[in-house]
Amino acid sequence: MKKQNSNQAAEKLFLAFGKLFQLYFSISHYGLKRIKFKSMQTWFYLFFFTMSCFTATYNYDFLILFHKLMPFWFTDGVLELLVKVPWLTYFFLFLSSGIVLIFPALGLREYKKIKSYQKDFDFLSIKAGNGVAPKVVQVIELDEYKSRVIVKSEGIGADRYETKINDLTSALGQIVEEIKPCKNPKYTQFNLTKKRLAEKVSYYELPEENEKPYSFSIGESLGGYLSQDISSLPHMLIAGTTGGGKSVFFKQTLISLLKSSDNLQLYLLDLKKGVEMRPFEDLPNVQVIKTEKDAVTVLKNLKTEMDRRFNYLEKNKLKEIDPVRDKMDKIIIGVDEASVLYTKTKTNSAKKKFIEEARELTDELSKLSRAAGIHLILATQKVTKETIDTKVQENIGGRMCFRMNTLQGSMTVLGNKMALNLPDVKGRGIWATGNKFIEVQAPFLSEDELESELSLIAKNFEEKEKTFHGPMVSLEKVEGDKKKVIRKASSNEKAKEMMN
Template identity: 40%
Template sequence: MQKQKPTPQSPSPSSGGTLMKTFDEGVMMFIDLAQESIVMFGIGLSQLVRLLVRFHVFSLTALYAIYVFTRIVIKDSWHLELLYKSAPTVFTPEKLDWFLQFSLNQHHFAFLLMILFIVCVSLGFKLRYVRTKFIKIFITAGLTNGKGDTPKLVGRNKLDKFRVQYDFDANGVGLSEFKDKQERIEAQFGMEVESIKMGKNPGRALITFNKRKFPETVSYQDVSEEKVLAPDSFYVGHSVEGVVTQKISDLPHMLVAGTTGSGKSVFFKQCLVGLLESTKHLQLYIIDLKGGLEAIDFKDAPNVKIVKTMQEAVMLLRQVEKEMKDRFKFLENNALKTIVPGRDKKDRIVVAVDEASVLYMERSRYDDDFKIALEARKLADSISKLSRAASIHLLLATQKLDRTVIPVSVSENISGRMAFRANSLQGSLVVLGSKDAAELPKTPGRGIWNVGNQKMIVQAPFISDEEIKRRCKRIANEFEANERFLFNDMIDELDHSESEESKEVLKGLMNKGFSDETKKQDRDKTE
């Protein structure tokens, strides 16, 4: 039998189609990659331009250094040598010889373009990665607009080694929604949110993160070592930004509120210690209606007077109001607007009321202290409205968070507010106008400092009774050594003497006499 020769089989149509499909997919992949690279180049180039404009001095120096370095590389043909060593079979000497037909400037220009392309594409891919990451974060946090879109990252600004600020296009998401989702944002980013505020441009949101851990406790000694008090100042506490201090003349009055165990009393005392230490010419009057027990640690300081009863408190407020009016006359006579203690030889006066609710609370008409409490409210109203120019300040502390505690007319003139933990939403609203104080953790000394439009969470410094006594004794020694002094005498000792107006009224009544005596005198004159 004769064997038949096998006939060669031609490629099947299906295999040819598979090759063409693979080729087409490869071409499309290349086109997609090229398009993506061009897009990334555009994104990276815009970011690079912003960086160059922002850091123009450094950028000019860096660009010049790059230009000089690349010029040396091209002139010595290091780029061609690198190509040959990286792929000698591809970049043979014959092929590299072809590059030499171009001039040095053309080589340099092409090399710079290649570097620019690589840098911009790298920046673009980095920004794309970051933006995609933020989209996932905001979707997880529930921050989307009505169409399901999330805020878009616009820029990132590193403020210092601890803080970084992100600029977002809110994309229809309200600022209040950012604040409501703050805890989720912190959980996603792994950092504490320091602030959330509107950007300079409409529709922008600025979120500042802080990597520094918030302190659970901080002592007065710690903050005093970290930051020295400016004149006429006190420590507010330790925030994520560091130690916060406040100048009393910029307030000029302050309200401290918080429930039992929140740290209110300790904060109140350390404020007074700070003012005593930082203010050279200060008269401090502490109204402590608990028998003076809370303020007893300050008794050694010669420029401190402690008031223990309602009657003495009202008498003190009368004298402070009188001093305020006298200072107004001084300003008018000397064509001045504000008392400056060093210039005008007038001491700064601070009236600190511990548990102001006892002094200012509304009382029944049948209450024994009704009239005197009513006068206290009127005096506090007068002092809070007018005393700024006279360098007279009110510091009010209260445990009872109620609208009836501090008169509205007084609270409206208090720009500095320190709110510790509140047990109810109503209490937080009274002090801050928001629910923030009710959401504070049960950490003693953790509070919210609110002055003007600024609001921040702080850890108030702790100070012991022994340290208060020690610092007050040191102040007393400074007075004895004439290192400290007062321009004026302390307000008159509380001797319960009547005012001049009262004396005149009593004198008139005594001169007038009783009705039966007056009638007898009239009969004698007639006879």
């Protein structure tokens, strides 16, 4: 009986030691990962530590120190015995115990962090088919607010986590910005943030000016202010459900471009009777188009202008139009409510013809216009191949997607669910270029502010502080349109005349 009890005690002790060792190794494992063996600094520290052990043990002074600190353990008798141990033994003892302790010391913080995240993930009770739960393997702190958690999730797709995104947010106490598979698809990456974006960002809160010509404001992201040069896109899509902020963003983009750049011509196709774009109409370098028929005419003439520019480039062996060198303006074709212009119809045959022509012309413009300095900005609620031709979609380099109500909507614009997961905040969107997706709060510009910005820009034209080469591309067959004067204008002088 007595023997059995002592056996059990030994077994328990053995297990406890086993666990302790396991703990030691798992903490040390993180410490070991932190050490950069290729860095000179690491080797300097190691050298410094070795020298310290050497100095500490060389004169047996450490034994006297122990004697002073713990006289009841290091008595005179013990000291006499210890002095007989060779110095080298002490040296290696110090060195190895230092090394043994340094790994867990370095790994402890990481270990605690991973354990804490693991606890949060355990709340989700997600498991693979074989019953294995996701395992947090790494936590990378990207900056003060953002971190990336890498989770080993064999047999668990990112979409399984997406369905539990609210549970995950409340377990972690952080906003889950993105969930996606890592390069090795056995692992999933979670991008988290502690900071929230402001729910409204006024246009006037943004940095004063966009320094680069042809650039415009995108908005405020967690990483700071974002702006974009339209030349490098070269076309942009603005999407999102009704009331999300497309038209406001569209208009602030135009204002932003007008302010940052000279040598610009804007053709604004607003088939909601020009309601949204009316305030821009008074500028000499803006043409607002309100009907399908006029839209087709102007697109045709812009296509001719593009061809003319290509001939010029070819003749002069140039790669792309430089507005200053070649004295040709950059052309922005903006379409608010693009679906009204492009959605195929079966009913009215005249309308059907216009729509087909508009689609074809836009396709040709989107394919080739980059070098000619012609850029498209399309805003639409729905993005399907019926509303915007897939060929046009392929040529769009930048997408601003406000909240989408359907998964399909978000998937077609961004190829992911980010627009569906956006909070219900007006002006909150995802700015996507290439495979980069950034949540932003778009700048807000009220109608009054828009009007005052526009009158300032008009004044700049009047005072020749702002210029464009002209002439504007013609809008034939529209009788009595005041822009006809501009069509013939070859300089800003004429533009000014028109304004007066």
